[in-house]
Amino acid sequence: MNRLFHVPLSPYSRKVRLVLAEKKIEVELVEERYWEQDPDFLRRNPAGKVPVLKYGSHTLSDSMAICEYIEEVHPTPPLMPTDALGRYEVRRLVAWFDDKFQHEVTSKLLYERVNKKVMGLGYPDSTNIKAGAKAVKYHLDYMAWLLEQRRWLAGDAMTLADFAAAAHLSCLDYISDVDWNRSETVKDWYAKIKSRPAFRSILADQISGFMPPPHYADLDF
Template identity: 70%
Template sequence: MLTGMHRLYHYPLSPFSRKVRLVLAEKKIDVELIEERYWDPSTEFLRLNPCGRVPVMKYDGRVFSESNAICEYLEERTPQPPLMPRTPEDRAEVRRLVNWFDDAFYHEVTKNLLGERVMKKVTGAGYPESKNVKEGARRIKFHLDYMAQLLDHRRWLAGDQMTLADFSAAAQLSCIDYISDVDWNRHDVVKDWYAKIKSRPAFRSLLADQLPGFPQPTHYANLDF
């Protein structure tokens, strides 16, 4: 466990913040969570990260930004419990899937659904574009189908052990689930996988998140959803 002063500047429905929060909680690293309205960043926050993106972690005077850099730092600093496999080949597969969810899933699904339905209102950026919402609803089916293909042959997304790839996927999906835009009946294997992740102690703080003006759906924090 890391010791000293740890702070995580985050936003509750940022999937990249959520990924780091999952890693911190899984490794039992206590941090002070500081909510940052990154679209209207404070001067202090811009000093920490001039590009104005969350998450940012401050650890004993050192500042780390970009979710994957933070997660891999934590993995190296606190290797137990492991979230990266042992072999270079297996680690490459984890990194491929992390990039898949951080890039393809985020831009095709999260940005089109959460971004349009929630973040535009929160940030005062205007009204949802229906074509983007429809595109997000269409693309999430493809991603759920791909996850089902992986899970038909693997216990977890990247193999037989839970890894950062699972947290990356769960971080994105948990944001979409907050607005009830995941069809959990599409694939039982994907629903079962999410139920395993959702029931972990590391997930509890995510299930407690409340965004003003956007109440949780009734199933969101229910482990037997």
């Protein structure tokens, strides 16, 4: 059995989970408290980060590297375009969400509201929360601008870029930090993507001490 060492509210873990589920690859989910620096986990990934995928005889780390590997060995259904420019745009947007969005939004909201408590690192920093709440509006507006020109974030087909964005937004939606009324275009996009069978296990996540809002698992919001 393939195993994914993950954290339920890690957008990087969720991105990999979405790719595996979309391609109908069965995997056992193993929750990993990576911040405890367990020696067994560090042997799997010396970087000490999730996700880590045990795939057959291979141990794979880094979410983007895992996703591209899975795409190469399981090309159907495709999550990367066939043309070089299209693949560039997907990688650009994945980096946008995994780097810029993570730094400006996810790390300011999810880390402060959830991770600090789970890891025993103290109380939320209100300055960071205010900065994250302000920044997420800019990112939602950018997504709306993209989606006004395209059916999906990177083009006319759903790609890994959509999963990267949805992974971050789903984590924030779990803690009610997304204003879905800001853009009907983005809201419609998210409704489409969270209605996919690949999203089911993510919508079923329950984190001890944190309850999601009623709309979190509602496919019609």
